[in-house]
Amino acid sequence: xxxxxxxxxxxxxxxxxxxxxxxxxxxxxxxxxxxxxxxxxxxxxxxxxxxxxxxxxxxxxx
Amino acid sequence: xxxxxxxxxxxxxxxxxxxxxxxxxxxxxxxxxxxxxxxxxxxxxxxxxxxxxxxxxxxxxxxxxxxxxxxxxxxxxxxxxxxxxxxxxxxxxxxxxxxxxxxxxxxxxxxxxxxxxxxxxxxxxxxxxxxxxxxxxxxxxxxxxxxxxxxxxxxxxxxxxxxxxxxxxxxxxxxxxxxxxxxxxxxxxxxxxxxxxxxxxxxxxxxxxxxxxxxxxxxxxxxxxxxxxxxxxxxxxxxxxxxxxxxxxxxxxxxxxxxxxxxxxxxxxxxxxxxxxxxxxxxxxxxxxxxxxxxxxxxxxxxxxxxxxxxxxxxxxxxxxxxxxxxxxxxxxxxxxxxxxxxxxxxxxxxxxxxxxxxxxxxxxxxxxxxxxxxxxxxxxxxxxxxxxxxxxxxxxxxxxxxxxxxxxxxxxxxxxxxxxxxxxxxxxxxxxxxxxxxxxxxxxxxxxxxxxxxxxxxxxxxxxxxxxxxxxxxxxxxxxxxxxxxxxxxxxxxxxxxxxxxxxxxxxxxxxxxxxxxxxxxxxxxxxxxxxxxxxxxxxx
Numbered sequence: 001x002x003x004x005x006x007x008x009x010x011x012x013x014x015x016x017x018x019x020x021x022x023x024x025x026x027x028x029x030x031x032x033x034x035x036x037x038x039x040x041x042x043x044x045x046x047x048x049x050x051x052x053x054x055x056x057x058x059x060x061x062x
Numbered sequence: 063x064x065x066x067x068x069x070x071x072x073x074x075x076x077x078x079x080x081x082x083x084x085x086x087x088x089x090x091x092x093x094x095x096x097x098x099x100x101x102x103x104x105x106x107x108x109x110x111x112x113x114x115x116x117x118x119x120x121x122x123x124x125x126x127x128x129x130x131x132x133x134x135x136x137x138x139x140x141x142x143x144x145x146x147x148x149x150x151x152x153x154x155x156x157x158x159x160x161x162x163x164x165x166x167x168x169x170x171x172x173x174x175x176x177x178x179x180x181x182x183x184x185x186x187x188x189x190x191x192x193x194x195x196x197x198x199x200x201x202x203x204x205x206x207x208x209x210x211x212x213x214x215x216x217x218x219x220x221x222x223x224x225x226x227x228x229x230x231x232x233x234x235x236x237x238x239x240x241x242x243x244x245x246x247x248x249x250x251x252x253x254x255x256x257x258x259x260x261x262x263x264x265x266x267x268x269x270x271x272x273x274x275x276x277x278x279x280x281x282x283x284x285x286x287x288x289x290x291x292x293x294x295x296x297x298x299x300x301x302x303x304x305x306x307x308x309x310x311x312x313x314x315x316x317x318x319x320x321x322x323x324x325x326x327x328x329x330x331x332x333x334x335x336x337x338x339x340x341x342x343x344x345x346x347x348x349x350x351x352x353x354x355x356x357x358x359x360x361x362x363x364x365x366x367x368x369x370x371x372x373x374x375x376x377x378x379x380x381x382x383x384x385x386x387x388x389x390x391x392x393x394x395x396x397x398x399x400x401x402x403x404x405x406x407x408x409x410x411x412x413x414x415x416x417x418x419x420x421x422x423x424x425x426x427x428x429x430x431x432x433x434x435x436x437x438x439x440x441x442x443x444x445x446x447x448x449x450x451x452x453x454x455x456x457x458x459x460x461x462x463x464x465x466x467x468x469x470x471x472x473x474x475x476x477x478x479x480x481x482x483x484x485x486x487x488x489x490x491x492x493x494x495x496x497x498x499x500x501x502x503x504x505x506x507x508x509x510x511x512x513x514x515x516x517x518x519x520x521x522x523x524x525x526x527x528x529x530x531x532x533x534x535x536x537x538x539x540x541x542x543x544x545x546x547x548x549x550x551x552x553x554x555x556x557x558x559x560x561x562x563x564x565x566x567x568x569x570x571x572x573x574x575x576x577x578x579x580x581x582x583x584x585x586x587x588x589x590x591x592x593x594x595x596x597x598x599x600x601x602x603x604x
Contacts, residue, residue, distance in 0.1 A: 022247065026247050026251065029248070029251055030247075030250075030251040030254075033250065033251045033254040033255065034251075035112070035115065036111035036112060036114070036115045036311055036315055037250075037311075037315055039115055039118070039119075039311060040311040040312055040315060043304050043307050043308050043311065044308055046304055047301065047304035047305065050300055050301060050304065051301070054297060
């Protein structure tokens with residue numbers, strides 16, 4: 001179960017990174033318009049990292 | 063039950079697990095996007111995602127503040143308790159009274175939108191088609207929830223957990239399919255550039271966006287019934303805050319950049335973007351997530367069938383939390399002598415606060431009548447058009463919801479700052495980031511900068527609400543003034559300090575709170591802090 005949860009958390013971080021990368025590519029055309037997308041990507045990375053840190057704590061790695 | 067009540071009285075059982083704590087909060091706050099999305103798209107148009115971003119950043123600050131306060135003071139009183147302890151009785155009353163406004167609106171607003179979501183599958187329930195039927199069903203739901211709460215039937219934590227899990231999975235699927243197959247980044251940028259709203263509409267949209275993030279009181283309510291709240295609450299709250307923020311931002315971005323699966327046209331047959339079905343269409347505003355789900359390629363065929371049902375159930379749970387929450391807050395305020403003891407009276411037969419439940423449900427019914435009147439009576443409709451820019455129905459309820467939330471959250475930030483300064487000895491297992499160390503009245507304290515940023519944000523939203531909502535700026539302050547007059551008369555009648563606070567032994571109260579929560583290490587740490595502080599002061603005195 002923990003492995004499955006960790007996998008989901010990693011997937012969330014990857015999704016966040018993909019969104020950030022796509023937003024960065026849209027920067028020349030979008031300008032200010034990419035800001036909500038950037039925050040969305042950052043929030044997904046933050047949630048993924050938060051979940052991973054909780055799992056690491058349960059496993060005694062932190 | 064707040065501190066200070068007699069030991070002989072029964073305590074709430076601490077049986078809520080981490081997932082239970084998350085799902086409790088999620089069933090309250092998670093339902094808000096089902097209501098907020100359509101309203102924000104209707105007014106903020108191409109800047110809807112920016113409106114959600116602004117409100118979302120403020121919400122993160124509020125969420126962190128509630129997390130710190132609920133973990134430090136795990137009592138069910140919530141905002142009013144924190145404010146009363148940090149700023150004094152009268153401000154605690156104002157915050158609690160604003161929360162009560164929100165809870166009564168919560169009952170009506172979520173019952174209303176629950177029916178709107180049901181109308182996606184049962185068209186007869188559409189408000190504009192059969193307003194009397196819509197009104198009757200909403201009224202029936204409010205009365206039904208009131209009766210269920212009176213006899214003490216409540217959905218279980220397991221039921222909340224199952225519905226929350228289904229909703230998280232469902233929303234994730236909708237967003238994944240939407241972003242993979244229907245999202246066009248160029249369309250998002252184009253919409254934001256071409257359909258950017260006026261400053262007035264952006265302020266209106268932002269003030270409505272905050273209603274997607276209301277319900278954080280549930281964090282403190284869950285804290286009262288969670289095992290080891292100081293450890294569990296921060297873990298679950300951070301996940302809850304980020305999950306809600308992600309859904310709100312993802313939905314608003316997707317809605318603006320969505321290439322609809324089925325073509326959407328206006329009355330003249332011209333193609334429309336998805337978000338354009340919301341302005342001037344209250345029926346659509348009340349069921350935005352169901353409409354969006356149906357426009358997601360492939361998955362939409364399945365989602366169109368179940369999302370209206372899931373949305374209606376989730377909204378009904380949220381509506382029920384309004385009935386339950388208002389009676390619980392009134393009980394806590396009554397125990398602190400902010401409201402008459404009548405509101406804490408428990409019925410002998412049902413063992414529930416019947417008077418409190420019936421009183422606040424009756425207020426919810428009055429609000430429903432005000433909201434529905436223009437659709438039911440054409441003569442009233444012209445009055446609303448003349449004096450309130452035609453605001454009615456969902457707009458009316460959302461106005462007051464935003465006002466109550468912005469007011470109570472503003473006070474919670476001030477309460478947090480006050481508690482950091484006046485109660486530095488309580489151990490805080492979770493602290494909001496960005497603190498400035500300083501000395502206050504001889505004690506080392508940490509001044510929370512995030513609380514100041516959050517206060518400025520929520521105060522701006524309160525100003526937007528007062529500026530852009532003709533109904534909100536009349537009914538909201540009227541509610542506060544009426545409540546304040548009632549409070550002054552009651553305190554005078556009971557011969558309690560009217561403008562000052564009643565003397566309380568907060569040290570013993572805090573020890574008792576931590577003992578009841580099972581946080582014995584924190585209780586020892588608190589007692590050691592108190593002892594050291596007293597010794598330091600005695601040393602300075604000599």
